[in-house]
Amino acid sequence: MLFKTKFMPLAIALAFTAGAHAQEVIKLGHVAPVSGPSAHLGKDNENGAKMAVEELNAKGIKIGGKAVKFTLMLEDDGGDPKQGTAVAQKLVDAKVQGVIGHLNSGTSIPASKIYHDAGIPQISPATTQTKYTQQGFNSVFRVVANDAKLGGTLGSYAVNKLGVKKIAVIDDRTAYGQGVADEFIKGAKKAGAGVQIVAKEFTTDKATDFNAILTTIKAKNPELVFFGGMDSVGGPLLRQMKALGIKARYMGGDGMCTEALPKLAGEGAANEMVVCAEAGGVTAELQKNMDDFVARYKKKYNSDVQLYAPYVYDSVMTMAAAMQQANSAEPAKYLPVLQKIQHQGVTGMIMFDSKGDIKDGALTLFTYKDGKKTKMEVVK
Template sequence: MSFKTKLIPFAIAMAFAGGAGAQEVVKIGHVGPVSGPSSHLGKDNENAAKMAVEDLNAKGFKINGKAVKFVLQLEDDGADPKQGTSVAQKLVDAKVNGVIGHLNSGTTVPASKIYFDAGIPQISPAATSPQYTKQNFNTAFRVVANDNKLGGTLGAYAVQKLNAKKIAVVDDRTAYGQGVADEFVKGAKKALPGVQIVDKQFTTDKASDFTAILTSIKAKNPDLIFFGGMDSVGGPMLRQIKALGIKAKFMAGDGVCTEPLARLAGAEAVNGIVTCAEAGGVMPDQQKAMDDFRARYKQKYGQEVQLYAPYVYDAVMTMATAMADAKSAEPAKYLPYLAKVKYQGVTGTITFDPKGDIKDGALTLFHYVDGKKTKMEVVK
């Protein structure tokens, strides 16, 4: 049995097998930043969405006994909230059956209102801002843990395992960056009430010169710097931290926790210095499925998974599972089934709580060894 066959769970397998007759088209929208500083992550997501749809179509997916063909409508939000709402409306106007995306919290949150108003289910594979599901939109779901867990876990780890007593915090003022930084501070203070936040600085998600804020931070002599933002900013920041001779450890969330970070920062700026967490992760019994997915992805696209691709793949398959369960691809009909879906995916078991957050979401802690992102442990 091929690995592709193994990826398809029972609920989906029951919907497969041939059959004559015209195919119904099921249109899935995918949105991510395939332009701009985070384009490597957006393309990673887009590739995985294509891979999932190709797998579904290759198996002859059927809904309620009728052959269907999944097609993707790919859109670029450039990690820009205004562009994000524009393409969200474009997908609504195109009458897509569901949406996978967006990647950034700053685009996911405003776009979610547009999907909700149209009654179109949305699964984000990457957005971690608690605000996304706090809106109580019954169309909004995510397959990764949110910033409450991610930031809080990192904050506790910083003071308990890295022995940080004096911490400086920098965020990029996006919904994601600010949110994860705030939760980090809460987690650190809860774990060690006496911890000192010696400096708080702000930048943007397009900045490249951090001399002023890092000079201020250096004067405070922190044990650790926490950054809320993406690798396209975190990498150059780490390079300048090293150039300025700042000896602090560096910690960040999943936006920085990527393979390209070492290239963006330089291996010497990350080795033994950076600890980060990815919003997601697999337990030992799931590792083979993840390794097989990564190998298949690399064979198909000629590059390593950047970050969120496995979660995109599972998000598409989860949506398809709900359609099969509901015997319909109509949003209003399969939405209730999506809320109670159970899908065994590459990243583990996917089920949602009443708000649309994944149940028992995992986090994976990483550091960098010889310029390579290296797993430390999975935390649930």
């Protein structure tokens, strides 16, 4: 008894000191394909998330009067819908307070129901399929323009700016690939009379041999070939187009609009023969912010931004800003704030409409010169 009485004040003091320095841990989930053909893009996304969390923790943020520490649960969906739903359930079971991801529409859409049913907000930095925000879920958001805008803009550009009439279309049968290809066709047909879709072929997201469909397309003599899919297929497809002597211009969406495309396509990515669009982009007045981010990323990871890292970074920062404004990291409390957020990110002002789509989303058109991805223009 004497022992307890003698040392009780010290025990209380130690407990008080520990409590004063304790941090509340906020768990965020991040999902991307860090294995499989799009692993280079998945790793790029993962790096963007890590960078944002490190910067948040360096600031010593307080939420609800408590010091907080953000942690990341990093998961790999391999670009596969079944794997995507499995890791989504894993994050729900781990009681994460928010999810950043997924990269592919085919994984993000089925996973979104799992997060929504659990009441966990999800911000995708890359999902463009229109269906993602049309499911009636109030907890899904995206920071890039959707396929209707991306595909439609490319279709219009092909007809009105490139002056093509005879078009062949190939997609990889994924939710993203089919979606962007269908929207491209709509945009092209709407842009002008006399537009002909002379061939509509499909492959898979793991294919390596395209000779059969390209031989069919070559016979139709198109002026432009549009591909809906990722660079891991789009690059080799372009390489084989060149080998078969198909001289058509080549166009695609954000999935193939990467720094890696020239390496994958070889001589197929000849100067200004490729036009692609990135679902996002910054206007001139915000270019310095983006340039600063790219420089910090390069210094930290000793590699160039591939595609979506800035949008992942902005997604994390936007979710954290909503928590700060709500004074709570509880999903039910910060979700209403997230729905109305106005956050200035490196990619622009982040605001969402009633469905969770980015307001006033930009697109950036690119081509390739001397093996380098080269910006053409930003379209709002």
